[in-house]
Amino acid sequence: MRRWLLVLLIVGQAAAQEARITELQLEGCRVTEPQKVLAAIGFQPGMPYDAKRLQKALMDLGLFESVTLETTQIPQGVRVTAKVQEKTHPAPKTEEAARALNPVAVARQLLSFQQKPSLLLFEQDGRISLNFPGFQLVTEVEDEMLKALVASIGGNTWMQKAFKVSDDKTACERLIAELRRHLRKNPNDAWAQFALAYLLMAQGHHDEAEQQISTLLARQPDFHPAYVLRLFSAFLRLVAFLKARTGKQFEVSLQSDFPLPSPDPVSPGIVRWVIDEVVTHFRRLSDKAFDRDAILAATFFFSNAIAGELFLFFSETSESQADEEESDISASWERLAKRFADYLADYLRLSRTAERFAKDLTVQKAMADWGHSLLLSSLSFGFAASFSANLSAIDDPQQISQALMKALRIHLRLMRPYFERHKWHLERLTVKNSPYRADTFSDLVRCLSLLGDFSSAQKVMETALRETGKLDGNTLKEVLGLNAFSEGDSLTPTLVARYVAWLDGLERQHPLPVSVALWLSYWRLWLAAKGDAEAMWEKVPEAERREALNRLRRSVQQFPSDAGSWWSLGIMALALNDVPTASEAFTKATELDPKNVAYRYALGLVALAQGDFQRAIELLKAMETNP
Incomplete structure (x- = not known):
């Protein structure tokens, strides 16, 4: 009996291996022509069905991002449906594949993608996408932020020298020696010690640089720029670790070509510790303690801390996904939402404090830049965090869409007080004779639209066009999407x-x-x-x-x-x-x-x-x- 079962099993496997394709259909073709695609892979009815070979043949054309095969057994053989996701920019590998690509359809699709309004749902191939208003997030570690901070505070002779020589090894070493001599006589010169730590990092002496920062903060804990330098130092360590772990997937730009420290797996923890330490420092300050320099240092720190939070978040979730730990991913989302909520409270507090410097455009620009990155990243990531917590209880795609829109409306209402404060700072920057006036128009238009004031947004766009001859098409696309969202979901x-x-x-x-x-x-x-x-x-x-x-x-x-x-x-x-x-x-x-x-x-x-x-x-x- 066992022998007969074995024979039947072998015969069954052979029959399955020899199954013939009676029909092959492609689903999802928008810019490719199905019959020409089949010709490009040499398909003929009656060919043996080999799933791996068929999938590889389709992927090798250079036209598709993914291919999923579904089969139906029929008496004559196998009916195969290949569900394809086309590339945004198809790149055919052969002449036959090129013949299957419709260039006019590609142009139409590129235009359609480019003109998609923000905050409106789009469904394609069973997937729902949602475009948020664009924002510039600091994802590169640059010493330019330190140069901007020093310039905003008023500059310093030592730092001006340091910036000039940081790329010249010999001149840098001479200035380091000069700074050491100076600090032996003047150990409380905070800017000199700041410059020394900066140059040590420029030369790759990261541990000694960190020692200098620690000594500086121990002596003068209210020298606020040092906290920004400490975050920069921690970012360098994180960059070294991420580059070593991900290779070319993580690119970094350093204006002064700073050498990176040795990769260290504890670097994410160092960034976490530094962010928490500096947040605690600024939160313990009284409102009166926030003079001009403190506000500038705080805004530069918080603007870059947002990037740090997202670096850490993506690092955590990528590890959790690799381990398939859904509970860890959910916990990471919850922590991110809580941190963004705390940062919003920080922004509200400093925004009101900065009213004392209403005519100081440098302060208002720093507050506006911080608000821009914080509020729009909170709008997208904060919303996603709160929505994802309830997503597991919903199965129906239509219900998901409705819940998504409802949650987004609630989130926008909750964000309203913060966008009102952001508008206040932007309006300071668009006064007559402001050097920031022309560059601030688009941000003000976006902010007004998020507040639902589309009439004022149009007036600002008219002013921008009249005065500068410029009107950003992406901003216009965002305004249209936000207006459509305010009136419905389409x-x-x-x-x-x-x-x-x-x-x-x-x-x-x-x-x-x-x-x-x-x-x-x-x-x-x-x-x-x-x-x-x-x-x-x-x-x-x-x-x-x-x-x-x-x-x-x-x-x-x-x-x-x-x-x-x-x-x-x-x-x-x-x-x-x-x-x-x-x-x-x-x-x-x-x-x-x-x-x-x-x-x-x-x-x-x-x-x-x-x-x-x-x-x-x-x-x-x-x-x-x-x-």
């Missing part, structure tokens, strides 16, 4: 029409910057197609198509040396299947900025549209080799 033609009419009026008064001209052309086509994202490229009146390109041609005439203007004209032309115009525009963009890989990739799409497959393959590699 973008309506009525709302888009209001913004289009407003921009039409501005265009009659001032030339529009290229990013705004591209925005206006895109959404006018969308309106002409009555909100149908597919029909907007093929089924709109020819007059609308011509005007979309003519608007961008006017931008090119206004800014002929701006490579971005030419790229915008080219991507819209290719999306509208005007290959000659796209070719001319992308060629000009590449001539103006030959190192820009996005422009080289765009030229590859044109080559593909022209049937020059070998040139297309070479150019389309650009985004993979240097994304």
